[in-house]
Amino acid sequence: MKKQILFSIALFTLIFTACEKKASAKINTTNIETAKERDAKLSLGAPIIEFDQKEYDFGTVTEGEKVQGVFKVTNSGKVDLIITSVKPSCGCTTPEYTKEAIAPGATGEIKFEFNSANRVGKQNKSITVKSNAEKNTEVIRLKGTVIAKS
CATH class of the missing domain: 2.60.40.10 (Immunoglobulins)
Known part of the structure; x- marks a missing residue:
């Protein structure tokens, strides 16, 4: 039973660590810059x-x-x-x-x-x-x- 608990903890740790690395690797800095430019334009308001x-x-x-x-x-x-x-x-x-x-x-x-x-x-x-x-x-x-x- 202890082996199963330790195995489960190890498996969850591995999954969460792997997900964290994959998610951060997928961030595209170009998208971040595009979003910043879009937000800056939106802060100016709509045309009148x-x-x-x-x-x-x-x-x-x-x-x-x-x-x-x-x-x-x-x-x-x-x-x-x-x-x-x-x-x-x-x-x-x-x-x-x-x-x-x-x-x-x-x-x-x-x-x-x-x-x-x-x-x-x-x-x-x-x-x-x-x-x-x-x-x-x-x-x-x-x-x-x-x-x-x-």
Whole structure:
């Protein structure tokens, strides 16, 4: 019985010692440095997205006209802002946007074209902007009136 107890103690000691050596041998110093860099960036906070305007009023246009405009986007945060998607509320609005990272303090654009064909009356369209900003979803709007062709 004593031999079994001594054998068990020796076996557990060997296993724990072997595990400790294997675990420390697996530490990759590159991963540690990468984690430190990531943590330093996280401590700066998230990017902050700001628009020069959140509503674009195109006034009154005649049916069939195409209205073009631009929303300016500024990154007020301390890390890069990345716009991940820009989706209009309907197929009558076509957006284009800055796809590259927007550095802190820099600006980008969301351009749009609204096609007023078959859209007579008051118009209120939205564009949903998703990004890596602190508030990751924003909605910007287009409004105006389309009068029928004579």
